[in-house]
Amino acid sequence: MPEIRLEHVSKRFDKFVAVDDLNLHINEHDFITLLGPSGCGKTTTLRMIAGLETPTEGRITIGDKVVFDAETGVNISPAKRDIGFLFQNYALWPHMTVYDNIAFGLENLKWKKDDIKARVDEMLKMLKIEEFVARYPAELSGGQQQRVAIARTLAPKPQVLFMDEPLSNLDAKLRSEMRTELKRLHSDSNSTFVYVTHDQLEAMTLATKICLMEKGVLQQYDPPLTVYAKPANLFVADFVGNPTMNFIKAKATPQNDGVMMDFLGVKALFKSKESFALEGPDVILGIRPEFFTICEDGRIHATAYSTLPAGMETTVKVHLNGELISSVVFGAIDFKVDQPIRCDIVGGEICVFDPKSTKRLAIGSLSVC
Amino acid sequence: MNEITKTAVHKRKLKYRVRDFVSKPENIILSITVVVLGFFTIYPLLLLLKDTLTVNIADLLYPELFGKKVGSLTTFHWKRMLFSNMSSTYFWNPLKNAVLMSVLASFIAILYGGVVAFLITRTDMKFKKFFSTVFIFPYIMPSWTIATFWKNFFQNPYIGSYQSGMLYWLTGICVPEKFVYGLVPCAIVLGLHYAPFAYILIGGILRNMDANLEEAATILKASRAKIIRRITLPIVMPALLSTFLLVFSSSMSAYAVPQFLGGASGFSVLTTTLKQFINSGWYGQGYIMSIFMILFGLIILGINQYVTGSRKNFTTVTGKSGQISYIKLGVWKYIAAAILVVLCVFCSFMPLVSFALESCTDIPGVYSNLTLKYWIDPGFPLNNGLHGLFYEPQVWAAFRNSLVLSISCSFIAGTMGILIGYAVSKRRGSKLAKLADNLAFLPYLMPSMALGAAFLAIGAKMGLSKTMGLLVLVGSIKYLPFASRSGINAMLQLSGEIEEAAIIVNVPWYKRMLRIIFPIQKSTFISGYLLPFTSCMRELSLFTLLSSGSIYLMTTLLEYWQVWCDQSANALNLLIVVTVLAINLLVNKLTGASIDKGVGG
Numbered sequence: 005m006p007e008i009r010l011e012h013v014s015k016r017f018d019k020f021v022a023v024d025d026l027n028l029h030i031n032e033h034d035f036i037t038l039l040g041p042s043g044c045g046k047t048t049t050l051r052m053i054a055g056l057e058t059p060t061e062g063r064i065t066i067g068d069k070v071v072f073d074a075e076t077g078v079n080i081s082p083a084k085r086d087i088g089f090l091f092q093n094y095a096l097w098p099h100m101t102v103y104d105n106i107a108f109g110l111e112n113l114k115w116k117k118d119d120i121k122a123r124v125d126e127m128l129k130m131l132k133i134e135e136f137v138a139r140y141p142a143e144l145s146g147g148q149q150q151r152v153a154i155a156r157t158l159a160p161k162p163q164v165l166f167m168d169e170p171l172s173n174l175d176a177k178l179r180s181e182m183r184t185e186l187k188r189l190h191s192d193s194n195s196t197f198v199y200v201t202h203d204q205l206e207a208m209t210l211a212t213k214i215c216l217m218e219k220g221v222l223q224q225y226d227p228p229l230t231v232y233a234k235p236a237n238l239f240v241a242d243f244v245g246n247p248t249m250n251f252i253k254a255k256a257t258p259q260n261d262g263v264m265m266d267f268l269g270v271k272a273l274f275k276s277k278e279s280f281a282l283e284g285p286d287v288i289l290g291i292r293p294e295f296f297t298i299c300e301d302g303r304i305h306a307t308a309y310s311t312l313p314a315g316m317e318t319t320v321k322v323h324l325n326g327e328l329i330s331s332v333v334f335g336a337i338d339f340k341v342d343q344p345i346r347c348d349i350v351g352g353e354i355c356v357f358d359p360k361s362t363k364r365l366a367i368g369s370l371s372v373c
Numbered sequence: 374m375n376e377i378t379k380t381a382v383h384k385r386k387l388k389y390r391v392r393d394f395v396s397k398p399e400n401i402i403l404s405i406t407v408v409v410l411g412f413f414t415i416y417p418l419l420l421l422l423k424d425t426l427t428v429n430i431a432d433l434l435y436p437e438l439f440g441k442k443v444g445s446l447t448t449f450h451w452k453r454m455l456f457s458n459m460s461s462t463y464f465w466n467p468l469k470n471a472v473l474m475s476v477l478a479s480f481i482a483i484l485y486g487g488v489v490a491f492l493i494t495r496t497d498m499k500f501k502k503f504f505s506t507v508f509i510f511p512y513i514m515p516s517w518t519i520a521t522f523w524k525n526f527f528q529n530p531y532i533g534s535y536q537s538g539m540l541y542w543l544t545g546i547c548v549p550e551k552f553v554y555g556l557v558p559c560a561i562v563l564g565l566h567y568a569p570f571a572y573i574l575i576g577g578i579l580r581n582m583d584a585n586l587e588e589a590a591t592i593l594k595a596s597r598a599k600i601i602r603r604i605t606l607p608i609v610m611p612a613l614l615s616t617f618l619l620v621f622s623s624s625m626s627a628y629a630v631p632q633f634l635g636g637a638s639g640f641s642v643l644t645t646t647l648k649q650f651i652n653s654g655w656y657g658q659g660y661i662m663s664i665f666m667i668l669f670g671l672i673i674l675g676i677n678q679y680v681t682g683s684r685k686n687f688t689t690v691t692g693k694s695g696q697i698s699y700i701k702l703g704v705w706k707y708i709a710a711a712i713l714v715v716l717c718v719f720c721s722f723m724p725l726v727s728f729a730l731e732s733c734t735d736i737p738g739v740y741s742n743l744t745l746k747y748w749i750d751p752g753f754p755l756n757n758g759l760h761g762l763f764y765e766p767q768v769w770a771a772f773r774n775s776l777v778l779s780i781s782c783s784f785i786a787g788t789m790g791i792l793i794g795y796a797v798s799k800r801r802g803s804k805l806a807k808l809a810d811n812l813a814f815l816p817y818l819m820p821s822m823a824l825g826a827a828f829l830a831i832g833a834k835m836g837l838s839k840t841m842g843l844l845v846l847v848g849s850i851k852y853l854p855f856a857s858r859s860g861i862n863a864m865l866q867l868s869g870e871i872e873e874a875a876i877i878v879n880v881p882w883y884k885r886m887l888r889i890i891f892p893i894q895k896s897t898f899i900s901g902y903l904l905p906f907t908s909c910m911r912e913l914s915l916f917t918l919l920s921s922g923s924i925y926l927m928t929t930l931l932e933y934w935q936v937w938c939d940q941s942a943n944a945l946n947l948l949i950v951v952t953v954l955a956i957n958l959l960v961n962k963l964t965g966a967s968i969d970k971g972v973g974g
Contacts, residue, residue, distance in 0.1 A: 077389035083879030095870035109878030
């Protein structure tokens, strides 16, 4: 199960830069998600690794084989890269039965007839679609089509599996079912997965590492919980997490025991374990909704703007000096509109960003004075 | 040193890029398309232009050119055409006639076709299913069908060919000559012929228009009339304009109708005058005319692009346009249906009846004494100098020629259409794809007659004059736009993933085309073959210049017979119309591909 290495890979369409100098090292047996808003270059990246798109610059290695190198002109065709590709719209061939869809690829890879039959049966059983073997794709539901597509992709036993938003056409319930199965499939099949999605929840729950991109540039490449807790910049912080992180402009004044933050009429002392340098008095505080709590003895006085109970947890939009701040509390509560409430800031993962460079300067705790 | 390595790297990269480029079939297809089409569209135009400036053999009869060398340069043709005492007869009058005829025809087509489209898609009129099939007939049939029928029907002993006609024989009514020959009948007949085209365009939009748009207005308490005026009409407006322009440009280049219905009264348009010039060997002046026709075509379609380009998104189809509430016509649903039945019968069935009857008369226009001798009499000669149709060698030769030509053109154009569609959609957005796409569409902008003239020039230059090869070439190029449109449409509907899924498992290109892409989009691709075929079977104006005096096609034979051999011409006419209709129905039944796909009751 090989590792994949991208070195200085760029892709330009005329003037438009889709991917800019990307360096990425995917370890064997990783489950990587390429995450980002639409048009960020994630699908292009995936297609370049698969060989469906030719990079403008750089080098791509799968295992110990260089599959693309702009310098030496190596460009191995997708068929010879030993990969599987699961397409967003499944790309099942509508004029072939389920059996033919799975078998067609094996025929072209010059498998023996008996081997093909055995392998197709095995795949049908594994994905629980034996009963549909003679049906055409149009006669299957979305979930069943998805399974056929997975069976077709896995049948040639690819070393690496690429997936391009494979769940985006399914309804919410089916999507979460398929997520569970994909994660299971990953550990069972022992292959390397590269998965494209714009859904941060999907990326968080599935991946061993997230590669977050924006406008063709890699923003952060870390395990999901690191990306969540220690976002590298404002973009990452904003993109990951739902409801999104609260961003509050503050004035910072260094003191002996930390930095005094002044925001929305609140004064709070910021302390960090790591050393850091402020560029100026202006900073942006990043507070996850779960760290902005509502409690009886909170030291911040505010009002409830609106309350959105979801059963297990409740999102409260807190009105504080003209700004709205999201807060998530465990359990179901329902505040009246404009009801006075008291809040507090807890936890050690409060972020401080530089408004100019948008980079995260520090992470620490914030105690309201 | 550094500079040298830089250029070396640069060179090497260029080599890799070239290698990448030629390794993809779509690039090769596009390059070949651009070169071949570029040659066959630009080169003949240049030849035309050159010939308008040189002296031809027949031109030596002009005193002004007496003693000049053949092939020497002269501006005589342009002067004579545009600025001499002959220019009003040769150019301005035909131009004026053509424009008048085309404007009238466009109005008739839009009014008639648009009303029918509205009735069928938006009201509860009776027999909609029947109309949606029969109404299309005149558009499938050759363009002169209604024209010859018109002549058969309204002809009387005091005008035109001084024979009797159906109406005169039945009722003794003599309609004035102006109503049978000349501007008015040409415009009406063209309007009736293109009405189905307007119906297909407008009906398609009415049908695909999101019903919610109108429902939203209903909920806001707008009246039915107001909804039509403020919502429906503005939305179909671009389609109306576009229909107008397309019918206008088609009518401008129509040849058969003004040829059949104009001649007797001296009514001439650009195309008929062009044909006369070429027949007389006055190529220079004829080619000037075709250059103007091409210019008009380009201008009109340029306007059309401008009109539809930015507004096309009006017609976006959304998922939810389900049930639409039909306008209740009350008792009018029967009256409207009755009127339409009469019109449909007149335009779609009566021509066939009339051709059949006429071909069986002993004396044209006298229906009391019927005979089958013009069909089955092997004897020779009948009083028109021909055998019965089935024994006439000219007919069989023409039938064979037409069939060979149509099959060749449809095979070449259809296959090229698929390949171009494939390549353009694969390289969508690239400059090369846009260029190939535009070049493949260019022949559509060229009036058939002018394209024929251009290939007359190219044929003379390349030694292909009066050969079947030249006809196949011009036919394939003229009908390529139909095929490439349907090819591109078919490929755009097909997500690229379908092919990529096969690339990953090492399916070679030819196998991807044959096993995956073609089977999936079979019906659209087949209509890409069907359209060139039927168009070719019924084409006259494209081939009339090229085949005259050499290879007879069914249509050119008809044109020739039209003048002298009334019964045989009608029999031949019936044969052509029935062949075209039959092939259309057959392919429709076999593959589901049809011209009026997507409209209907």
